[in-house]
Amino acid sequence: MTPPRVVALRAEHVASALGIDEPAPRLSWRLEGAGSATGYEIEVCRDLETAPEICAVAAVGAQALVPWPARGLAPRERAVVRVRTTNDHLVGDWSDELVVERGLTRDAWSAPWVSPSVAASSEGPRPAFLLRAEYDRPEGARRVRLYLAAHGVYQLEHDGIRVDDTELAPGWSSFGHRLRYQTFDLDQASAGVHALGVWLADGWYRGRLGFNGGLWDVYGRDIALRAQLEVMHEDGSVVQVPLSWTWSPAPITATGLYEGERHDARLEQDGWSAPGFDGGAWNHAAVLDDAAFGAALEGPVGPPVRCVEEIRPVAVDWRPDGRVRLDFGQNVSGRLRFTATANRGHVVRLHHAEVLEDDALAVRPLRTASSVDEYVFAGSGTESWEPRFTIHGFRYAEVEGWPADAPVSVVARVIHSDMQRAGWFTSSHALLNRLHENVVWSMRDNFVDLPTDCPQRDERLGWTGDIQVFAPAAAFLFDCTGVLRSWLRDVAAEQAADGTMRNFHPWLECGFPSAPAAAWGDAAVIVPWTLYERTGDVQVLRDQAGSMAAWVDQVDALTGGTGLWDASFQLGDWLDPAAPPDRPGDSGTDRHLVATAYHARSARLTAQAFDVLGDPERAARYAQVADRALAAFRREYVAPSGRIVSDTVTALSVALEFGLLADDEQRAIAGRRLVELVRANDHRIATGFVGTPLVCDALVRVGAVDTAYHLLLQTECPSWLYPVTMGATTVWERWDSMLPDGSVNPGEMTSFNHYALGAVADFLHRVVGGLAPSEPGYRRVLVAPQPGGGLTSGGARHLSPYGEIDVHWERTGATVSVTATLPEGVEGEIVLPGDAARHRIVAGTTTLTGSFRPASEDPSRPRLWNVHSPEDRIEMERAGVVA
Known part of the structure; x- marks a missing residue:
């Protein structure tokens, strides 16, 4: 064969x-x-x-x-x-x-930084610039490369044609420590004179960032370009080609990531990036002092940001005020592109919002991010336009000034890091499937070069707590290793420079406390460990080991070596649904219980990481730190009776899932109490950022599968499915970002596109779908679905490093069959529901069938019906149950 x-x-x-x-x-x-x-x-x-x-x-x-x-x-x-x-x-x-x-090593860079504006003239959305330079390609050149870095964001043109399709290059990193460059292949050019043209704008470098009004010029007041053009001859010798840059104002008269973009097509200069253009009126670019820029230039480690999809509106509504309202049917990160004909000077404005309130665009949640784009027509016939250097989070848009009686030609361009899709989930429950799709979209919309909290308001920061809880789901859904490795480099660089983990990275002083906080700072440990588990890449641990150890050492020092982290600023179980709208940190769970639990967790994982890296001394050291934190947790938060002192769903879930209880008796006590609290709350959510990823697993761990499904499939607020019933297409920041009456939560901090509470997707993949890695990188897998909630089928697929793994199960009456398809290089075990036996499986397709008995921890409780299951519908009709 x-x-x-x-x-x-x-x-x-x-x-x-x-x-x-x-x-x-x-x-x-x-x-x-x-x-x-x-x-x-x-x-x-x-x-x-x-x-x-x-x-x-x-x-x-x-x-x-x-x-x-x-x-x-x-x-x-x-x-x-x-x-x-x-x-x-x-x-x-x-x-x-x-x-x-x-690419180039750091000492190989010799081209100067050049700038069209050495210092920003004012705060506020600023104009973009055009820079151009010509060069002569000699006969017989073997290779031509352009190495390009920028303070700001750019697009490159060569001989009048855009060179690639990357957006917002070079992205956002901690510019004081590391700055990425791109390598462009210009080999297709023939011998002779050619032109380089660059669009250059503020971007993250000196545009407004952060909340509470935001900051300007975070990384510097210059906007600059560093372009090194090299020609390799046939003998392998390399010659750098000097470039003389000139600049002119761009037709982009104002642009900002939060504010939007204004483009005046009357100011366009035809042929500006082509050879032979008359640039006599252009200005010579200023040459900057290279010594002022200490950041290391490095090549990319992850995929670029691109437009990955176009979406046409599902509804077009001409409003009484003359605006055209567009519903794209999906909340996205991106921008609009339109095609129209209008007279010279005619203006079209594009307004964006995630939701509607009182039949109007709900712009209050955007805070000060105005998110309005504006185009002034040149009057030269049919014109097409989309912004270059801004991005918005929106489902709805309103077009102001659309030419009267003209057909509406507008598409939404979905823009994010071009990651390969790697994970899928399916079930017989339509709302659960939509929840999973919402999680996928929220990840897409918030992985714009680095993992952010939201794509729409004046924030969009790399919050550590969000990605810490979401990392397992992220690593299953997409090949996000490159994006997260790049972000972790920022984490390590800023942590080393500042002596602490911040609550978001890259860090900027915009009014948020800079003190270390549990669950947020623990991303330094948990994210690299998760990537190692899901990819098998030991290099991730090597790269981040210093950062992991530094975080645990810092917290150990804050505890005075006792292991009890009971002082200093903490965010706790952020966005506990019981917290008031204006005080999202007021959780019912003791925030120092959360802090001590996470200290034990991160110290243990750091010990395991050093064990993997072959460093037994450091592994033993951090195991001792973990043991001290574990002892402190039990001493301070576990009563002699075995009950958790902080009697909340989050506290119990943390104790069970982090392995903080002493024995089976304590675990049984905690399990019974957890079930009691979940049922007493009518199976509605009672957890925030910390408890939400853990509670379903904790219930299944103690045998309360039925209770876990009651919680998972609840549709009343607060619950995972409540937003789905309200038409959500992404995961909300708050459980009640929109209230049942259709009004927006009155809290100042309200987003309709945060992935953190969608961390439950990891439970869907492993427990509902039944696919989990049992060795790093999916070399071995555990196929162990636990059906419940009336579901009649489910499954998960994952594109592992070795190929696609496909798990699917179906239930018919009292019979359940599980099918697993593994690629070459992967083996594993199947555990049928309700059966402790483990059945070894190898590459190929295996199907096992067994008897199925639904979990029934309390036979007196009414059955949890799945109204989306035809089988359950028939049984409900027979039983006289009203859906």
């Missing part, structure tokens, strides 16, 4: 490896076709060498993050890589080629 073919070849965690920093990037691939491989051959063809290097790799452990098999790449060196399988004396077909090219 012919061995399977290698597909999806990639380097590190990126599919495009042009300009990466790693001299020896690890390779990964998946297999396509029947059969198995006993080994692999990797071919590395270097750009300046004729003979390829072919290296053999044993199959055991291969396929994911395989070490670079050849000599390391020098700066600027390019190689073409192919891989094929071997099996006995047979070889498979070669994979598609992967081009791997290393």
Whole structure:
């Protein structure tokens, strides 16, 4: 049998490896076709060498993050890589080629920083600029590369044509510590004169950031460009081509991430980025002092931001005030693109909002983010436009000034980091499926170069607590390792510089307390550990080990070595639904219980990380820190009777899921009390950021599967499904961001697009769908669905490092069947519902069938019916139950 073919070849965690920093990037691939491989051959063809290097790799452990098999790449060196399988004396077909090219080292940069405006003239949305330079490509040039970095955001044109489709480049990082650059391949240009053109605007560098009015010029007052153009000749010699930059005001007369963008098409200059343009009236760019910029320039480690989808409106409504209201049917991050014809000087304004209130755009939740785009027509015929350097969170838009009687031609352009989708969930419950889709959308909308809290208001910050609770769901849904590795570099850099973890990174002083807080600062430990668990990438732990240890050491010092973190600022179980709208931190759960519990958790994970890294001394040290915190928790928060002193759903869930109770008796006591509290609250949510990801798992852990499903499928407020019944298409920040009467929550902090409370998706994947990793990187999996809630089917799929894993189960009466399909390189176990036996499974498809008895912790309680199940509908009619 012919061995399977290698597909999806990639380097590190990126599919495009042009300009990466790693001299020896690890390779990964998946297999396509029947059969198995006993080994692999990797071919590395270097750009300046004729003979390829072919290296053999044993199959055991291969396929994911395989070490670079050849000599390391020098700066600027390019190689073409192919891989094929071997099996006995047979070889498979070669994979598609992967081009791997290393970028510049820091000392190789010599081009100067140039700026059209050395200092901002004023606060407020500022104009963008155009910069241009010409160069002469010599005959016989082998390669032409442009290495580009910026203070601000940019788009590059070459000979009048946009070079790539990335948006908001180079993204947002902690610019004082690290600044990413892009590598552009200009090989297609012929010999002769060519032109480079750059659109340049404030972006995150000096545009307004943060809340409470926000800050301007956070990273500096300049807007600048660093562009290094290099030509490689046939003999391999490299020559840097000097560039003389000139600039002119862009037709973008004002732009800001929060404010929106104003474009006056009457100011456009035809041919400005093409060779031969008459730029005699343009200004010479100022050359800045390189010594003033200390940030390290580095290549990207994750995917760029792109427009990944276009959505047309599902409803178009001409309003009495002359505006056109558009409903796109989905809350997105992005912007609008329209096509229209109008007279010169005619103005169209685009207004954005997530929801409607009193039949008007609900703009109060945007706070000071005005989110209005404006276009002034040139009058040159049919004109198409979308903003370049802003982004909005919206489902609804209103177009002011649309040309009378003209057909409405507007699309929403969905913009976020271009991550590969990796996880799916399905069930027989329509509302549960919609909840999962809402979680997917909230992740998409908030992964715009780094993980943010929301995409719409004057905030959009990299909150650590949000991604800490959401990381397991994120790593299942998308290949987000590159995005999170980049963000974790910011975390580590700022943590080292400031001596503490902040509550969001990149950090800016915008009025929020800078003191360390449990569950938020613990992202330093939990996010890298989660990435390691889900990808098997030990390098993530190596990169972040110092940051992980520094966080645990800091908290250990704050406890005075006692393990009890009972002082200092804490956010606690943020957004407990019982908290008043204007005081979201007023949780019923003791915030110092939360702090001590997280200290024990992070110390234990840090010990495990050092064990994985082969450092037994540090593993033992942090195990001792964890033991002290565990003892402090039991001493302070567990009564002699075994009850948790802080008698809340969150406190009990934390104690159970973090392994903080002493024995089975204490766990049984906590489990019974947890069920009592959930039932006493009529199976409505009683948890905030901390308890929400844990409560369903805690209930299942103590055998209360039925109670977990009652809680999961509740539709009354507060619950996960209540927003779905209100038409939500993303996860809300508050359980009641919209009240049952359709009004917006009166709290000043109200968003309709936060992923944190959607962390329950991880429970859907593992417990409802039945797919969980049992070894890092899904080398082994546990298939153990626990049906309930009247569901008749469910399942989960995940594109693991080894290929797609598919789990599906169906229930018919008293019979349940579970089917698992595993790719080569993955094995696992199936545990049928209600059966403790473990059945080993290997690559291929396995189906097991067993008897099914619904969980019934309290037979006196009415059955939880699933009104979306046809089977349950029939039984409800027979029983006389009204839906």
